[in-house]
Amino acid sequence: MCRGAQILVHEACRITALEEAIRGSVFEKIFDYHADTVALGAMAKRAECRTPS
Numbered sequence: 001m002c003r004g005a006q007i008l009v010h011e012a013c014r015i016t017a018l019e020e021a022i023r024g025s026v027f028e029k030i031f032d033y034h035a036d037t038v039a040l041g042a043m044a045k046r047a048e049c050r051t052p053s
Helices: 015-022 026-031 037-046
Strands: none
Touching: 015 026
């Protein structure tokens, strides 16, 4: 659905970097429905989203 998009809008957070800090907190549930920034970058690359010129 986003293949070749100029802009990809997505809720994201650096989950891997914060995993230990959020364990057992309310943020653990919130991060559950956010994409990890690293995974999101990989998805954007696979979808061939354009980068700014």
